[in-house]
Amino acid sequence: MDDLPGSFGTSASLALRLGQTIFSFASLLFMCFDVQFYSYTAFCYLVTVMGLVVPWSMTFVVVDAYSVFVKFLPRQPRTVLIVVLGDWALSFLLLSAACSTASATDLLLDAGYCHAKLCGRFQLSAAMAFLSWFLSLGSFLFNLWLLPSL
């Protein structure tokens, strides 16, 4: 089962992790850059979650890149289990953060509390968080599929 695409240490996994890193970072930037996000709980929660997701994804970008381009790393069941559990927890956190942000943005837009440009940035941030969740779920499922064969 060493060739299962998308699982830990393959080029598809590298692509998924790169996507997660880029989308999470974009979400963080849209939310934080030059915006007073900390007056709303939902936005603080998104920033906190992204603060967990970005280092996690970046670590695996490095590990996967090493595995693909330099030397194939042996897969140990314990490592894959930790990856699966981490991805599982982070995918729940990402989904909840994305939903909270989307809901808060919608309400702010309806109430006219933020002008169109600012609300557009919040919406973009929520959309990036949803994309990041989707890729994180993909990573989780591929690694879960790999787990019984180890």
Added chain:
Amino acid sequence: MDDLPGSFGTSASLALRLGQTIFSFASLLFMCFDVQFYSYTAFCYLVTVMGLVVPWSMTFVVVDAYSVFVKFLPRQPRTVLIVVLGDWALSFLLLSAACSTASATDLLLDAGYCHAKLCGRFQLSAAMAFLSWFLSLGSFLFNLWLLPSL
């Protein structure tokens, strides 16, 4: 593996399904009864999701009760697969609805748009949705565990 507690057709599963039905119904009641929920997108979404979860859970309350008290129903892989996929989809919908409702309620409370009693009901509704998500995830995991042995 017929004795795995919590899987389709056991008394633990009946308890989980009963809990889901009760919490979903409570969430729906707190949200709908005598409240104009339809002016907020997040609350409409919660009501829509609960409109899917309540009949789904009630169906399995009936099936599990029949299986426990009358006659043990044989488990077919295809049926369990449908149950697993349904629970999986509904648990995502429940989590997203609960997070959206919690986020919107928090924002309304901060902005002073609803008085304490009304916001308390929205908060209770979100809490019930979270509990329902938790039980739904439990059902999903137990049935997923059962699936490979069929």
